[in-house]
Amino acid sequence: MTREAAVTDGAATAVPVRGDSLVEVRDLKVHFPITRGILFDRVVGHVKAVDGVDLTIPRGRTYGLVGESGCGKSTLGRAILRLTRPTSGTVVFDGIELTGLPADRMRAMRRRMQMIFQDPMSSLDPRQNVESILIEGLQAHGIGADRAARRKLITRTLDAVGLPTWALSRYPHEFSGGQRQRIGIARALVLGPDLIVADEPVSALDVSVQAQVINLLDELQEELGLTYLVIAHDLAVVRHISDVVGVMYLGTLVEEAPSDRLYSQPLHPYTRALMSAVPVPDPDVEDRRERILLAGDLPSPANPPTGCRFHTRCPWAQPTRCPDERPELRTIGASRVACHWAERIASGELRRHEVTAQLVRPEDAGDTPGTLATPSEPGSFV
Amino acid sequence: MALLEVEELSVTFRQRGRRTVRAVDGVSFSVDAGEVVGLVGESGCGKSVTSLAIMGLLPRQAGVTVEGRADFDGTDLLRVDRRTMRDIRGRDIAMIFQDPLSSLNPVLPIGRQVTEVLARHRGLSGEAARREAAELLDRVGIPDPTRRLREYPHQLSGGMRQRALIAIAVACRPRLLIADEPTTALDVTIQAQILELLKELVRDSGTALIMITHDLGVVAGMCDTVNVLYAGRVVETARRRPLFTEPRHPYTVGLLNSIPRLDGGRGERLSPIPGSVRDVLPWADGCAFAPRCSRQVPSCVGGPPALVLTHTDRSYRCVNPVPPAAGPATPADSGTAPAPTAGGSAAGETRTTAVPAAREEESA
Numbered sequence: 053m054t055r056e057a058a059v060t061d062g063a064a065t066a067v068p069v070r071g072d073s074l075v076e077v078r079d080l081k082v083h084f085p086i087t088r089g090i091l092f093d094r095v096v097g098h099v100k101a102v103d104g105v106d107l108t109i110p111r112g113r114t115y116g117l118v119g120e121s122g123c124g125k126s127t128l129g130r131a132i133l134r135l136t137r138p139t140s141g142t143v144v145f146d147g148i149e150l151t152g153l154p155a156d157r158m159r160a161m162r163r164r165m166q167m168i169f170q171d172p173m174s175s176l177d178p179r180q181n182v183e184s185i186l187i188e189g190l191q192a193h194g195i196g197a198d199r200a201a202r203r204k205l206i207t208r209t210l211d212a213v214g215l216p217t218w219a220l221s222r223y224p225h226e227f228s229g230g231q232r233q234r235i236g237i238a239r240a241l242v243l244g245p246d247l248i249v250a251d252e253p254v255s256a257l258d259v260s261v262q263a264q265v266i267n268l269l270d271e272l273q274e275e276l277g278l279t280y281l282v283i284a285h286d287l288a289v290v291r292h293i294s295d296v297v298g299v300m301y302l303g304t305l306v307e308e309a310p311s312d313r314l315y316s317q318p319l320h321p322y323t324r325a326l327m328s329a330v331p332v333p334d335p336d337v338e339d340r341r342e343r344i345l346l347a348g349d350l351p352s353p354a355n356p357p358t359g360c361r362f363h364t365r366c367p368w369a370q371p372t373r374c375p376d377e378r379p380e381l382r383t384i385g386a387s388r389v390a391c392h393w394a395e396r397i398a399s400g401e402l403r404r405h406e407v408t409a410q411l412v413r414p415e416d417a418g419d420t421p422g423t424l425a426t427p428s429e430p431g432s433f434v
Numbered sequence: 435m436a437l438l439e440v441e442e443l444s445v446t447f448r449q450r451g452r453r454t455v456r457a458v459d460g461v462s463f464s465v466d467a468g469e470v471v472g473l474v475g476e477s478g479c480g481k482s483v484t485s486l487a488i489m490g491l492l493p494r495q496a497g498v499t500v501e502g503r504a505d506f507d508g509t510d511l512l513r514v515d516r517r518t519m520r521d522i523r524g525r526d527i528a529m530i531f532q533d534p535l536s537s538l539n540p541v542l543p544i545g546r547q548v549t550e551v552l553a554r555h556r557g558l559s560g561e562a563a564r565r566e567a568a569e570l571l572d573r574v575g576i577p578d579p580t581r582r583l584r585e586y587p588h589q590l591s592g593g594m595r596q597r598a599l600i601a602i603a604v605a606c607r608p609r610l611l612i613a614d615e616p617t618t619a620l621d622v623t624i625q626a627q628i629l630e631l632l633k634e635l636v637r638d639s640g641t642a643l644i645m646i647t648h649d650l651g652v653v654a655g656m657c658d659t660v661n662v663l664y665a666g667r668v669v670e671t672a673r674r675r676p677l678f679t680e681p682r683h684p685y686t687v688g689l690l691n692s693i694p695r696l697d698g699g700r701g702e703r704l705s706p707i708p709g710s711v712r713d714v715l716p717w718a719d720g721c722a723f724a725p726r727c728s729r730q731v732p733s734c735v736g737g738p739p740a741l742v743l744t745h746t747d748r749s750y751r752c753v754n755p756v757p758p759a760a761g762p763a764t765p766a767d768s769g770t771a772p773a774p775t776a777g778g779s780a781a782g783e784t785r786t787t788a789v790p791a792a793r794e795e796e797s798a
Binding site for chain 2: 120121228229230231258259260261262263264266267270285287288289291292293315325326327328329330331332333334335336337338343345346348349350408
């Protein structure tokens with residue numbers, strides 16, 4: 053339906069250049085300065101929210117990004133759309149490098165890359181009715197010849213996301229959470245984008261409604277050939293809708309694997325721990341599975357550990373290489389893993405050991421985390 | 435006899451110029467000593483209001499009506515005066531909330547907040563209270579507890595704050611702990627730590643736990659008995675295993691079918707429940723779930739569906755329940771492993787293992 057918008061709009065280069073990948077991210081870094089001082093702000097350090105990420109999103113597929121809060125997954129998503137300016141690195145979208153694009157051309161490109169936000173209540177203007185929400189983007193990008201043409205486009209989009217036409221004259225507060233998220237999806241969809249970045253698209257919704265939105269995203273992809281980048285903390289959701297899943301930890305990608313492989317054969321110790329921590333709604337599975345409890349909290353991204361960033365919490369960490377040598381993403385089978393010892397962990401040669409928790413300060417960015425003794429029994433909370 | 439027996443609990447909020455809301459509409463369930471009971475449901479199903487009513491934390495003002503009974507060890511919690519309730523709260527029944535940052539006092543050090551409970555209920559003060567507080571923090575896995583005592587909530591991470599809150603809750607070795615979405619604000623790896631901690635506390639001290647959650651995965655791993663709530667009523671009660679292997683209420687089945695599973699395949703279409711939690715029928719006019727139900731029959735409308743009690747610990751509120759085999763079940767379980775032994779064994783075993791600890795006798 054909204055495809056025609058993409059075809060009629062000749063401004064953007066719609067020629068696929070690099071085979072079947074839509075987005076290519078190379079060594080992307082986003083560092084936020086930490087400033088101190090009263091009159092003059094001194095830069096005292098950087099929060100390395102995204103610190104060297106390489107990834108490729110295939111056209112027409114779904115790439116899932118998971119990780120805990122503060123791992124940089126949302127910043128990465130925003131940096132790809134250039135909603136946050138990357139510190140260095142490149143993002144190539146359909147053969148066009150976005151990082152150096154002047155503002156006006158970037159704005160035109162935005163029609164082809166849209167975003168769906170987590171909380172539809174705060175991402176929709178409460179004083180705009182649905183029609184005005186949807187028409188705003190069309191006007192900004194000059195899509196549709198007149199009011200009637202735009203109206204037609206809007207009604208079709210509404211229909212595609214499963215909202216009735218009478219919704220046009222209503223305001224966001226008159227809808228339920230699930231319907232509001234549909235409005236958010238319609239707003240992204242009406243411009244006929246190629247890529248949709250969905251940042252926690254269902255986490256604000258009730259369980260029974262989540263499935264409706266997940267199915268809707270699936271259907272739209274099938275129908276329109278959309279490419280998704282889905283960012284979420286819920287592994288089950290991400291695994292369900294993604295073809296490829298990237299796991300992030302402290303600003304870097306630690307593992308990237310086809311979504312089936314991620315659960316059956318997680319290779320990175322962090323992925324293993326993450327997978328084992330997600331509760332499964334099945335008592336038999338819950339009673340059987342082995343839980344890998346990680347010690348302590350996520351270290352501060354302003355002062356990430358040296359070497360492998362996960363080595364402070366890793367139950368498989370080794371005295372050599374892990375603390376001083378940063379692992380590169382290596383291809384092992386169908387996955388890419390950033391772990392020095394992935395093969396030897398997978399073969400069972402290396403065993404898990406105890407880890408003592410390091411105290412992590414949420415606010416004090418510059419503090420060195422001190423190692424502290426804890427009453428740790430193997431497998432207990434530490 | 436059950437430790438807590440909630441009968442026909444109803445909470446109504448009336449406000450001038452607004453629609454009267456019956457948030458909890460005749461909820462009944464019971465909790466045995468040392469048992470983990472789950473209250474599961476989506477937002478607005480009344481699970482949190484139920485717990486607040488039991489704790490006596492609903493505002494005592496015109497417009498808020500609480501009816502029914504909540505017998506805790508012979509005392510009706512809904513009828514006791516405030517003074518007695520203050521004694522019970524914190525000592526016999528304690529609560530853990532979802533957001534630790536807003537339930538801890540931001541301007542008091544953690545230590546003060548822990549010792550406050552110790553002073554109020556156990557008469558400890560000074561050095562003794564501080565030592566006990568440090569021990570409590572240590573027990574819930576907070577590293578370097580003596581130093582943490584002097585720190586403020588904002589200096590701790592989310593997981594550590596939740597641990598501190600748990601330390602306060604278990605400070606007086608309560609017989610009943612109510613955890614209202616204790617891990618919803620936390621990351622999965624931290625959630626796993628906190629759930630493990632709660633399991634250990636329950637196992638070691640024999641404390642009963644009411645686990646309020648929307649996450650069926652958490653229920654599957656923790657609860658002995660599960661109550662599924664919808665629109666302010668318990669629609670299904672079952673032991674843990676039977677609930678998952680043969681759910682009877684269409685709402686339970688719908689919930690189970692609508693969540694993606696970590697161990698499921700990619701692309702399997704989910705079967706969501708149509709509509710939203712707003713589409714309800716008042717219970718007086720029929721089954722509240724009827725407008726969204728796939729098994730709706732004419733007799734659903736007209737009056738509240740009666741509670742059907744089957745053999746052993748199982749009940750559901752439905753006139754056209756899902757036949758036993760139709761759930762998302764592993765059919766092998768359906769005939770042979772019903773209620774009490776299946777659900778009880780895992781939890782029962784673990785609870786009787788080692789470390790029954792002196793604290794159990796003390797609190798009993």
